Amino acid sequence: MKTINAKELNLRDVNTAIKQQINGHRVIVTDAEHIHGVAAGLKVGDILIQGDSGDYLGMLADGVTIEVTRNAGKYAADNMTRGQLLIQGNAGFGAAQYCYGGTVVIYGGAEDFTGTMNKGATIIVAGDIGDEAATYMLDGQLIVVGNAGFNLANYLIRGAVYIGGEWKSLGHNTHHVPMTNDDESQLRSLFERYGIEADPSRFKKIIAASKKPFYN
Amino acid sequence: MSAIGTFCVSVNRQACLNSQMPGKCGTCAEVCPHGVYAFDSQSGQVHIQNYNTCVGCRICAEFCPTDAIRINPAESEYISRYPWTFGVIEEIHHKAQTGSYLLRGFGTQGPTPNFDMITVVPSQIASQPPRDKYREECDMELVIGEDTCEKPMRLKLPFVWPAMSFGALSKEAKMALAIGAAMTGIATNTGEGGMLPEEAYLSRGYEDDSFSFQRWQPGGYLVVQWSTGRWGVSADYVRGGDAVEVKIGQGAKPGMGGHLLGAKVGEEVARVRGIPVGSDALSPCRYYDVQTLDDMKHQVAMLRDVTDYQVPILFKLGPSRPYADVAACIEAGADAISIDGLVGGTGCSPDLVTQGVGIPTIACIPQAVQALKDYGVHRKVKLIALGGIRNGLDAFKALAMGADAVGFGSAAEVAMGCRVCYACHKGNCPYGITSHRPELRARLDPVETGQKLANFIHANAEEVKILTMLSGHNRIADLSTEDLRAMDFNTAALTGLKLAGYDRPLPFWDQWPQSSAGDGSGNGHGQVPNRPVTSEHHRG
Numbered sequence: 019m020k021t022i023n024a025k026e027l028n029l030r031d032v033n034t035a036i037k038q039q040i041n042g043h044r045v046i047v048t049d050a051e052h053i054h055g056v057a058a059g060l061k062v063g064d065i066l067i068q069g070d071s072g073d074y075l076g077m078l079a080d081g082v083t084i085e086v087t088r089n090a091g092k093y094a095a096d097n098m099t100r101g102q103l104l105i106q107g108n109a110g111f112g113a114a115q116y117c118y119g120g121t122v123v124i125y126g127g128a129e130d131f132t133g134t135m136n137k138g139a140t141i142i143v144a145g146d147i148g149d150e151a152a153t154y155m156l157d158g159q160l161i162v163v164g165n166a167g168f169n170l171a172n173y174l175i176r177g178a179v180y181i182g183g184e185w186k187s188l189g190h191n192t193h194h195v196p197m198t199n200d201d202e203s204q205l206r207s208l209f210e211r212y213g214i215e216a217d218p219s220r221f222k223k224i225i226a227a228s229k230k231p232f233y234n
Numbered sequence: 235m236s237a238i239g240t241f242c243v244s245v246n247r248q249a250c251l252n253s254q255m256p257g258k259c260g261t262c263a264e265v266c267p268h269g270v271y272a273f274d275s276q277s278g279q280v281h282i283q284n285y286n287t288c289v290g291c292r293i294c295a296e297f298c299p300t301d302a303i304r305i306n307p308a309e310s311e312y313i314s315r316y317p318w319t320f321g322v323i324e325e326i327h328h329k330a331q332t333g334s335y336l337l338r339g340f341g342t343q344g345p346t347p348n349f350d351m352i353t354v355v356p357s358q359i360a361s362q363p364p365r366d367k368y369r370e371e372c373d374m375e376l377v378i379g380e381d382t383c384e385k386p387m388r389l390k391l392p393f394v395w396p397a398m399s400f401g402a403l404s405k406e407a408k409m410a411l412a413i414g415a416a417m418t419g420i421a422t423n424t425g426e427g428g429m430l431p432e433e434a435y436l437s438r439g440y441e442d443d444s445f446s447f448q449r450w451q452p453g454g455y456l457v458v459q460w461s462t463g464r465w466g467v468s469a470d471y472v473r474g475g476d477a478v479e480v481k482i483g484q485g486a487k488p489g490m491g492g493h494l495l496g497a498k499v500g501e502e503v504a505r506v507r508g509i510p511v512g513s514d515a516l517s518p519c520r521y522y523d524v525q526t527l528d529d530m531k532h533q534v535a536m537l538r539d540v541t542d543y544q545v546p547i548l549f550k551l552g553p554s555r556p557y558a559d560v561a562a563c564i565e566a567g568a569d570a571i572s573i574d575g576l577v578g579g580t581g582c583s584p585d586l587v588t589q590g591v592g593i594p595t596i597a598c599i600p601q602a603v604q605a606l607k608d609y610g611v612h613r614k615v616k617l618i619a620l621g622g623i624r625n626g627l628d629a630f631k632a633l634a635m636g637a638d639a640v641g642f643g644s645a646a647e648v649a650m651g652c653r654v655c656y657a658c659h660k661g662n663c664p665y666g667i668t669s670h671r672p673e674l675r676a677r678l679d680p681v682e683t684g685q686k687l688a689n690f691i692h693a694n695a696e697e698v699k700i701l702t703m704l705s706g707h708n709r710i711a712d713l714s715t716e717d718l719r720a721m722d723f724n725t726a727a728l729t730g731l732k733l734a735g736y737d738r739p740l741p742f743w744d745q746w747p748q749s750s751a752g753d754g755s756g757n758g759h760g761q762v763p764n765r766p767v768t769s770e771h772h773r774g
Contacts, residue, residue, distance in 0.1 A: 029536070029539055030543070033539050054532035054536065055532060055533075055535060055536030058536045059469035059472070060469075061469070073529065074523075077533075077536050077540075078472065080468060080469040080470070092523075092525075092529070093523040093529075097467060097468075097523075099468040112522055112523055116467070116522070116523065118467075118468065118508060135463070135518070135522065137508050137509075138508070156509055157508070175509075175510065
């Protein structure tokens with residue numbers, strides 16, 4: 019296990035150090051809250067960020083596993099294509115936007131614009147989520163254990179939003195449908211895998227009202 | 235569309251094959267993008283259904299096997315009926331019937347301020363003597379990112395193909411652009427629709443993905459676009475280019491994201507973009523993951539890190555406040571900045587945005603150059619002028635005004651065979667350039683068309699070389715506004731160029747610029763916004 023103290027380092031130094039030490043090791047990064055773009059674009063490895071992280075954590079991640087022990091800054095897991103990001107605390111504005119794949123688990127709450135233009139990732143928020151979550155989602159799923167703000171799943175195209183609590187308002191092109199047994203078992207296995215205590219039977223499912231939303 | 239109602243279609247019935255033998259030919263009805271002709275399947279006869287929808291592209295005349303069609307401009311009627319032209323009336327009828335606005339492709343119609351009223355100043359006895367185009371050398375190479383990257387982009391000529399996405403263009407057209415770039419040593423651009431596997435090797439001059447045989451010399455470069463829709467973007471995509479271009483906006487529709495109508499989203503486009511077949515792909519107008527200029531700086535730093543500090547980062551703007559927009563790009567860490575003026579092209583856009591939004595290219599360049607000079611980076615951070623550049627003469631004028639390179643977007647489509655019918659968005663391009671229908675795409679041979687594009691670039695290079703050398707220079711970078719004069723008041727007022735005859739800039743240009751960049755005071759040019767966009771903003 020290797021530890022990198024990022025206090026005196028810049029983005030290039032930290033990511034270079036991570037790349038050098040990641041082969042076969044778990045890398046621990048400390049004091050990285052001022053660095054934006056830690057572990058960007060990495061394909062393999064296992065990284066633990068101790069404390070808070072800066073913005074753009076794990077952007078373009080393509081297979082790497084990242085865990086943050088406290089809160090993540092803005093735009094965590096932005097444009098992730100594969101891999102996992104686990105945030106033990108809260109996520110900042112716009113977490114998990116533009117993702118093509120992978121899994122993002124936020125054990126705390128998430129702010130506005132989480133999962134915008136999600137194209138295939140699984141995003142789990144154990145707490146509450148802000149406004150405009152899953153805006154223009156094209157595929158994948160957003161699972162919210164708590165409550166959601168305004169305009170949930172605005173202009174949804176494909177994929178599904180599962181929500182355990184209430185929403186303030188639903189966005190355009192959304193349709194509220196009953197949960198199926200498959201949905202419940204899928205959620206149950208995800209909750210078990212990531213150690214989240216929630217009852218899938220009380221969840222609601224939102225899908226796109228029209229599969230081809232043409233705008234004028 | 236202002237072109238509507240300004241052309242008369244006439245068919246010589248004695249020459250027309252269909253008139254002689256009904257049912258034998260209906261080519262004009264098949265190729266017309268605007269339904270001017272109709273084929274009656276019962277009688278087999280073709281008749282002119284609605285000649286007023288003609289936009290004067292003359293595709294029918296080109297395809298007619300017996301040369302029976304003539305398209306005559308009817309400008310005098312257009313002028314006498316202005317402002318209630320047929321086009322305006324048709325637009326109002328369309329809105330009244332459908333409740334929707336007009337969409338169209340290609341670019342701006344009608345006169346806008348352009349390079350035409352600028353003249354080139356040759357060398358005579360009072361300046362350094364002209365150089366001999368036929369027997370002397372002229373340095374036209376352009377290096378982007380020389381001081382900042384480990385693998386700078388070394389363009390053989392100061393030209394680029396601007397971003398045109400796979401989706402807007404057909405696969406064959408994208409391949410032809412890549413081959414044209416490889417043959418001339420310039421850069422092609424993926425656009426925002428993801429990267430075609432073919433682009434990666436063709437643009438570098440290789441004939442297949444084994445990268446074993448370089449068929450086209452000297453080999454070009456591939457710019458990958460990082461845009462607001464992030465279609466088909468991954469770490470591998472970003473690392474697959476010789477440069478990354480951050481798209482802020484485009485000249486044809488600044489302030490809006492890319493439009494790709496469902497009619498053009500077939501299986502291959504859907505796969506490359508990662509979206510459902512047949513759904514409209516409307517890119518967001520802004521980056522959801524950039525709220526402030528600081529965020530953009532961090533994103534650029536991240537892109538440099540992901541590409542291992544090897545390749546340049548470019549920005550593309552449809553500048554609205556050219557000085558401040560370019561200043562913001564410099565602050566964000568750009569190695570080159572493309573400014574795409576009002577006349578810039580598009581595969582699909584609301585008519586009123588293409589027509590009525592943006593700053594003319596000639597008015598963008600001087601402000602952009604001033605921003606670069608104020609930051610002390612003119613000729614270091616390269617300026618690429620786009621938007622309505624049609625030939626070597628336009629290119630030279632843009633270069634002399636202070637740009638380091640120019641892009642031929644619409645002109646490249648025309649070089650591929652386009653006749654400007656403004657129907658790129660419909661997906662029925664008779665030349666296979668903006669269509670995904672296999673039978674139309676088969677008309678475009680990528681290698682043959684790549685050669686045409688290369689010819690076009692070489693001809694423009696020669697034109698730029700002639701003008702550079704007759705004005706006494708042997709390096710593109712030595713050109714200056716002293717090599718140009720404005721020929722009318724408007725152009726002198728918009729550009730700050732010396733007015734021919736008066737031989738100095740118009741007096742009010744002495745007042746500009748008033749303040750240096752970055753201090754956020756004075757004339758407002760130096761202000762760089764750093765305001766977050768919130769969910770309240772989103773909901774209005």
